[in-house]
Amino acid sequence: MSICWRRRGWKTFALDLLSSLIFAGLLVPPTVRCRERQNNLPPQHYSDTGTSYRDLVRQSALSSQRIASPGERPVPQYLYSVHNQGNLQMTITNWGQFGVITERGVPDPVTGEVVNGLVYPRNIGVSYFNGDIAVGAIAGTDTLVTTWEEFSPDVAPFGEFQMASIDANRSFFSRDAHSIFDLTCTYFDTLKDTPFVPINRFDNRFHKPLGLRVIQRSMAWSGPNLDDFIIINYELGNTGLHFLHDVYVRFDEESFIYDLILDSLGSQLVGFLPDWHITLECGVPDTVNVAYVTSYTGFLHDFLDDWDTRSPRAAVGIQVLGMPADSLRLNYNWYAPSFGGFGTDTAATWGPRRRGTVEDPFRQIGESWGRPEGDANEYYVMAHPEFDYDQMYAAVDFSSRGWLPPSVIGWLTSLIPFGIDAKASLSFGPIDLPPRASTEFTIAVVGGDSVHVHPNDFLDRWDIEYPDAYYHSLDFSRLAENARWAKWVYDNPGFDTDGDGYRGKFRICNGDTFWYEGDGVPDFRADVPPLAPKVHVLTRE
Template sequence: MIVTNYGQIGGDRGQGTVWPGTEKEGRIAEYINRGGWFFGGIVPADSSNSSSNAGLDTLVSEGTAAWSVVDFPEMFPHYPDERSAIQVRSRDPNSPFFSPDAVSDEDFISVYTDTFNVSGNFPFVPPKHRRPLGIEVVEKSYQFSDSFAADLVFFDLVIRNVGQNHIRNFYVGLFVDDDIGCLFSNTFTDREDAVGFMRVNAFGDTVNTAWILNTDGDEGCVAGTVGLRILRPTRRIAFNWWSSDVDVFSRDDWGPTTPDVYTGRPNTDDPVGSPVYDSEKYRLLSNGSIDYPQFDLQKNEFDPRIPPGFPNDPSRFLLSAGPLGTRDSTISDPSDEMFGQTVKMFAPGDSVQFTLAIIGGEGDSSKAKTQGTFDPHAFVDLGRNSVIASSLFDTPGVDTDGDGFAGRDVDGDGIPDRGDGVPDFKGPEPPPSPRLTVFQQNRQVTLDWSAADPQRPGYDATDPTQPFNHINPFLSDDPATEFDERLDFEGFRVLRSESGEPGTFEVLAEFDLPHNDFGRNTGLSFRYDDHASDGSVFYYAVVSFSRGEPEIGLESRQSSPFSNLTRVVVSSQPSTGFTQKIWVEPNPYMEGQGLESTLGRGTALDFVNVPTRCTIRIFTPDGDHVQTLVHDDPHSSRARWDLRNKGGRRVAPGLYIFSVEIPAGERREGRFLVLR
């Protein structure tokens, strides 16, 4: 996809949005010829224009024009510094554009404004272009290499008011001239395109996605579809399409007039056809209409409400949302045209945000060619990918900013269906690791995670920290089945490492759900025994892994071993008496090299081969009592100390004496050294 630093996507005839592609050699499938941002708002009238006696002006600044031949774009880079060029960043450490600030595998960042006066260099500029809204746009586009996100491109805009006017009821939209077909082929034409709007996908998810298709599939070359979804803001979305006559100066264009879905306003004053003037473009940006589809996907025919002749004209559309602003204001001046209305105010110096995803829906070229149309399954894929786009942008159930809110539960099932309003741009999380208990007895290490067993008495089926309850918001639930397909847990893996370092773990065992087409169908277990020789040191972990959804490229994901990683020093069978020499590990203790249950800076040491019930007292060489530990564990011959004294403070470096006493009164002594 071509992106620019002047508010346009696509190249206007030639590889604008070339995706999802075709398998036919030498043929390139184009789904969007060109598109561009529309920014519209209401400002005080220009007092320098003596011919105007109106109090307010309606202005729309365009990244690309609705009619590229007779109209003119208004967004341009004009900085003398590096912001005039498109910046490239990547999160891939092997990329020459690697940056720790990157969001995706391919970030493009550009800055442009509508304040660059180009009219002196272009004599054919309508007068309206000489008055900008006064905005600066920072556009960031993101594309991810993850297979589940391969059909998504995100556009994240930050729009700043750099002018002197308060802009009222500011709207943002993307205008699209689709022109779908196989480029550089004899079959290419823009007369078979159709657009529409998908409110709900095949699984009942609300997706509010505009779509584009080629009605005959162009001999299988364009079997799929492309959609656009506004991800931020979502409170008032409008979708308006029109057919444009091939005669540039003709007013014989046509488009439906659809009532405002939010207020019921009939919108009878909407432009019928291509919007030419700013007032007409603003009407489409702000009218709240969701036009009916040009093409009936079930009947495989154009809508009969379209006048004869117009279905074969090139189609264009505008997808928009708003109003955006930083505060609400009720107009109290009786002389103001908007007196009594409550408007969104976009003040000078303030910024607003707008995010949109362009989404691919893959179709089967062979099926489309055989049927002589597009592949209907492409719309199933589009609906799924729209859910993925929304979840990738703002993942439901994730409290990104840590304020305690993880998203709204729309359907009342206890599971957040919406994000917290703070963008994530991150893929799905694996199911959480189970709570793990590790104990050893007579050279046998036992790992127990039965707390994760859903058959255990008292198990909480609503606890999101339990692996079995893991909901993957990137998946859709099929309402026709009893099972919730969003539940994405498949099994456990038992891991062991000699060092505990990343990349050093071996899989001792794997247990997964039976009776499905994933994994080995071993059935689940919640306990594992490992045998090792005396003195062996191992790091153990039990991780959870998901099933994923291979059909949409969502791979199985595994939780981190470091969430329940446990270090074990294998020793002989615990005893109630003094059967072996007692020592301290490590000795000497050095800062950062002690023992912990997880990796990190060591802050503890162990007394090894202590009886199962004993009292450990620690002293300085002068006899000052430092700490007392009570050990009572029939399964363990080790007692851990966190190096804190009776007052809770870290002990000072030096030599220490310890004594170990059993209930019968027998005692053993030793010493150890603490270094910093």
């Protein structure tokens, strides 16, 4: 990274020097840097032993394309696929992850084009984060959580993705499709032992299944206003014998701005955007509710005088579009791990925590204030009402508002706001799930470009103790607009889906009716450009 003395002298130099050390990896333990170079993957993809669990998954997947012979142990059919239809390109798995970076990328099943990670805008070669689903519940006397590592698809050939499209010209056209490209798969949490499910090292036991079945259906469109998001619908079923009480669902974002072309990590910030200051027609406020990841400077590796075509100026995040009716709240939490990444020492992890009260005592969730350790603590964080402030404000003392002070580890306090990796989570619940019952919920992975407006904003405005000036230089208007379109595709405003006479919320102004919210019943319907007609050429003999 270039060191410049312009604009604000020693302060600029200090910021550049600190950023240079981060980018160069000089603040990362040497063993971790070796892991980072191994297989060209970001460091958080590795377990404590330095072995990638996803590598084990891929190795087992090589043999999962065939049906096991008599006497052989059946192998889950672990598979990757991709969404490559619009401006947002994303890998997706049949075990609960999306945006995963693999060693060689994943070919588009239709075009053959290779996609890797979660790239936005299209073909920029920069991935923002990988996401996953986790589910926690009380089953009998146990408090249990199932994470993505503990989900598995069925054996071959039943674990395959099912493709469908509204385009009649495609071989997988279906009248039941919702989008240009639907991908549907099913996975379970019923496997308990290695090598397919890792040992729970915090609880020191094998995985205890909740008896879950997840039917995952991801949908992508192309065309104006429709190609900056991917919608994922989940049907969560209880296949076990226990009544699952107080179920909470969590979606994680493991953030890293990753240069897929130069094979290097950038720096990033996580945050939550509840709304945006632009209102819709008739003065309706535009709610957003996106847990986002963005670069902390808008640059990949160097402070330049201007943006280039690969500058990560966007924000990409997760938006909860629909929760079960009995879900009462949405929580947002994040923590920053030690420089070893997500799979290493937890003692140095830190995240915002509320101060304990008589009614709500403080709970120690592990060795540190950041990462929850063990199923009971993971469930506590999912279920405990808390909405964290943004990573950018990690060095600001919010004690007067009921928060614990910033990290007591001085160097960590100074570096967290500078864009070190963070893991953010959106959780909602509680939901009761009797045996053989199911419930549905939906998210969107949504992107918005040009969040970083001026190349000099970070150098000119950033102050670790007073980050407001820099935050207000960011422009989330495109992210807000694309999130609005995702909501409208999920639930069309002014359309009575279930025929009960209710069409949603509206306002009347200047003699016109403006519908701004749907009837609460999902539609998954978009006004796409007319598709080419299917033509059969008949030859006359």
